Amino acid sequence: MINADPDTAHGLVIMAGKGVRSPMPMMTAPPAFAASALWFLGDPTRTGMHAGTLTFTATTPGTYHYLCAVPGHTRKGMIGVFIVTSAS
Numbered sequence: 637m638i639n640a641d642p643d644t645a646h647g648l649v650i651m652a653g654k655g656v657r658s659p660m661p662m663m664t665a666p667p668a669f670a671a672s673a674l675w676f677l678g679d680p681t682r683t684g685m686h687a688g689t690l691t692f693t694a695t696t697p698g699t700y701h702y703l704c705a706v707p708g709h710t711r712k713g714m715i716g717v718f719i720v721t722s723a724s
């Protein structure tokens with residue numbers, strides 16, 4: 637993940653559907669999978685953009701949401717659907 641926004645921090649979290657429209661979704665439910673959260677990528681610096689890596693295994697099929705964990709950003713549309721299907 638790279639925060640290319642020139643003046644705002646962002647994050648990325650994979651969450652189950654419950655509570656994702658909350659202004660602070662990270663307070664209503666934990667991430668859907670272990671290590672599926674990059675809570676905060678700060679504002680870019682003069683030497684480069686803040687970056688981080690998410691590496692996780694989606695263990696349970698279902699529909700999840702990915703969203704920006706910064707308070708209020710989900711209400712501004714920083715949310716999407718993440719679908720996990722069975723390997724069989």
